[in-house]
Amino acid sequence: MTLLWIGNVIFLAVVIPVVVIILRRVVTPATEIQTYADDITEHGAQFAPHLGALGDLATTRDLVKQVNADLERYVRALERIG
Amino acid sequence: MDPAHVVFLIGVTLTIVAIAGYLIAIAVILKRVVNRLVTILGAVEAVTETAQPVGAIIDEINRDLDAGRKLMENGVTRLEESREPARATADEPARHAADRHASEAPGSGTATAAPPTDADADADEASPPPRGTGRGWWNR
Numbered sequence: 580m581t582l583l584w585i586g587n588v589i590f591l592a593v594v595i596p597v598v599v600i601i602l603r604r605v606v607t608p609a610t611e612i613q614t615y616a617d618d619i620t621e622h623g624a625q626f627a628p629h630l631g632a633l634g635d636l637a638t639t640r641d642l643v644k645q646v647n648a649d650l651e652r653y654v655r656a657l658e659r660i661g
Numbered sequence: 662m663d664p665a666h667v668v669f670l671i672g673v674t675l676t677i678v679a680i681a682g683y684l685i686a687i688a689v690i691l692k693r694v695v696n697r698l699v700t701i702l703g704a705v706e707a708v709t710e711t712a713q714p715v716g717a718i719i720d721e722i723n724r725d726l727d728a729g730r731k732l733m734e735n736g737v738t739r740l741e742e743s744r745e746p747a748r749a750t751a752d753e754p755a756r757h758a759a760d761r762h763a764s765e766a767p768g769s770g771t772a773t774a775a776p777p778t779d780a781d782a783d784a785d786e787a788s789p790p791p792r793g794t795g796r797g798w799w800n801r
Contacts, residue, residue, distance in 0.1 A: 583665040590672045598676055602683035609690040616697035623704045630711050636718045643725040650729050654736030658743070 580663070580665060583663075583669065587665060587668045587672060590669070590676075595672065595676050595679065599679055599683075602680065606683055606686055606690070609687050609694075613690045613694050613697075616694045616701070620697045620700050623701050627704060627707060627711075630708060633711055633715055636715060636722070640718050640722050640725070643722050643729075647725050647729045647732070651732055654732060657736060657740055
């Protein structure tokens, strides 16, 4: 019976705290990962609107082609005048 | 039941409850993280799809701009080359005229013409220059 009480004391004073410490060491990184994931999601959501202007690049390309055509006409006109 | 057994059972129960609670907390956290990662993965895929054709478009824009720059440069070069002979021939009479004007500078000779009157100014305004000798409105 005495050994059982000694075992109970060791169980309550050592085993349970050790289990709790080990589990906390697992939970703490998981909590940090969750915080980082929330942060990435929050800032990643702001990333997509900044790329909306990429859709206008096709318009820019077409405008540059038109400017080239007009520039060619302009140079030819200048040569005729000169 | 012996009190020692009761204490032992309480201890085992506490341990099991603590382990179960922490494991449940870890499972909840991991589930949230997975959901966030799925959201992030979708956003990254969308960004990748959006930015995929950008390289080709920018290359095309750069080529067009380079072609325009070369076009402009060649045009300016041809204009300068075509202007060079004209400028050279135009400089010769200008230099002779400058020499002639230098000899007629005030104080270097005698004045032979009377100063212009108002009647002369009116006559100049009424009669345009002869046709074919300039680029004014009367030649259009």
